Amino acid sequence: MTTLGTASAAPGEMDTGRLQVGESRDGSPVGLPVAVINGADEGKRLYMQAASDGDELNGVGVVRQVVPQIDPSELAGEILIVGIVNYHAFQVAEHRNPIDDTKMNRAYPGDENGTSSERIAKATFDAAISADLVIDLHQGSTSRMIDETRVRCGSRHRRHRECLELAKTFGCGYILDQKGPDGQLARAAPDEGVPTIDPELGGAVGWDHESIRKGVEGVFNVLREYGFLDGSAEIEPQTRAAGFEQYGSPAGGLVDFQVELGERVSPGDTLFVVTDAFGTEKADVTADSNGVFWRTRRLPQVATGEYVCSVGTNVDSY
Template identity: 70%
Template sequence: MRTVGSASAAPGEIDTGRLAVGETRDGAEFGLPVAVVNGRKEGKTLYLQAVSDGDELNGLGVVSRVVPRLDPTDLAGEVLVVGIANYHAFQVAEHRNPIDDTKLNRTYPGDPIGSASERIADATYEVAAEADLVLDLHQGSTSRMIDEARVRCGRHHRLHDDCLELARVFDTGHVLDRRGPDGQLARVAPDDGIPAIDPELGGAIGWDESSIEVGVRGVFNVLEHYGFLDGDPQPGSQVRARSFERYGAPKGGLVRFTVDLGEEVARGDVIFEIIDAFGSVRARITADHDGVFWRSRRLPQVATGEYVCSIGRGIDTI
C-alpha cells in the first residue's frame, strides 16, 4: 500500500486525495490535491509536481491529462503527484504565496514549523524524497518563453549527468544547464541522490495547449524510458544553453522584436527596436554575443532600464 495524505492505493490501484499542510485564515484545514498511481509490478517511483508558482498553470494542464491516462495495471512502479503545490497563490492567481510573500520554489526542503511556504515545501518534499526521479513542472509566467527543461544541480554535481539525461529524455528541444538558486526543488533533490529537473513549459499566461502537450509527451517519455511503461522514446537532438544574457530598454517606448523565440542570433544582429507611439525608431539593440533568443517580455511598453529579453549563451547540442 502506498499512501500520500488521504490518498492510498494498493498495487494495481489509483487513488486521489488531499495532503494536509495547514489552516487558512478562517481556521479551516486545507490540503493539496494529490494522486497515487501504484503499479501492479514493482519498479521505480516518480514524483510529479505542478503549480509551484500560483500563476503557472501549464503544469496542471499536464497533470490533468497524464493521470487519467495512467492504468496502474500496466504500470511498473509508482507515480506520486501533487497537482497544485502553491495552494494560496493558486487561489488568487499570483506567482508568490500571498500569505508570506514568498516564492515556494526557494524554500525547499522546507520546515514543518516554518512559514506557510516552508510548511508546504516540507510536506511535499517528504513525498518527493521517497522517489527515484523528480519532475517539477513550471512555465515562464508572464514572459514569452520557449519550452525548455532546466538542470539546476550544477555541472560539477555528482548527479549532473543523471539530471541531464532526465532533461534529454523529457525532450522539450531546449535545455538550460545552469545551477539554480538555493531552495529550488530541482537543486535540493539531487543533493539527496534523486535526479530532478524543472521543465519550463512555455510562457503563456494561463493555459497554453501546445506547451501542455509538450509536457504530456515529456512525462510519458520519462515513464517509458525509465521502465514504468513499455515503450522506447527516441528524443531528438536538443539545444543546450549554459547561461542567460539579459537585455534592458535603453529608452522608453514600445518594443518591436526582430527575431522569434528559439531563433539563433549572432553577435551584432538586431534583436529588438524601441519605437514611439507613432512608429519612429528611438533605439535599435543588437546582440552582444552569439546565442538563442530564449525569453522576452509579453507586453510591448517599457520604461528606461526595464527588462526586455534574454539570450541563451554557451550553446551546444546534446
C-alpha cells in the same frame, strides 16, 4: 500500499486525496490535491508536481491529461503527484504565496515549523526525496518563452549527469543547464541523491495548449524510458544552453522584436527596436553573443532599464 496524504493505493490501483499543509486564516485545514498511482508490477518511483508558482498553469494542464491516461494495471512502479503545490497563490492567480509573500520555488527543502511556504515546501520535499526521479512542472510565468527543461544542480554536482539525462529524455527540445538559485526543488532534491528536472513549459496567461502537449509527451517519454510503461522514448538531441544574457531597454517606449523565439542569433544581430508612440525609432538593441532567442516580455511598453528579453548562451547540442 502506497500513500501520499490521504491518498492510498494498493498495487494495480489509483487514488486521490489531500496532503495537509496547515490551516487557513479561518482555521480550516489546507490540503494540496494529490494522486497516487501504484503499478501492478514493481519498479521505480516517480514524483511529479505542478503549480509551485501559482500563476504557472501549464503544469496543471499536463497533470490533468496525464493521470487519466495511465492504467495502473499496465504500470511498473509508483507515481506520486501533487497537482497544485502553491495552494494559496493558485486560488488568487498570483505567482507568490500571498500568505507570506514568498516564491515557493525558493523555499526548499522547507521547514515543518516554518512559514506557510516553508511548510508546503517541507511536505512536498519529503514526498519528492522518497522517489527515484522528480519532475517539477513549471512555465516561464506569463512571459513569452520557448519550451525548455532546466537542470539546476550545477555541472559539478554528483547527480548532474543523471539530471541531464532525465532532461534529455523529457525532450522539450531545449535544455538550460545552469546552476539555479538556492531554495529550488531542482537544486535541493539532487543534494539528497534524487535526479530532478524543472521543465519550463513556455509562458502563458492561462493555458498554452501546445506547451501542455509537449509536457504530456515529455512525461510519457520519461515513463517509457525509465521502465514505468512498456516501450521506449525516441530521444533526440536537445539544444543546450549553459547561460543567459538579459537585455533591458535603453529608452522608454514601445518594443518591436526583430527575431523569433528559438531563433539563433549572433553578435550584432538586432534583437529589438524601441520607438515612440508615433513610430520614431529611439533605440536599436543588438545581441552581444552567439545564442538562442529564449524569452521575452509579453507587453510592448517599456520604461528605461526595464527587462525586455533573454538570450541563451554557451549553446551546444546534447
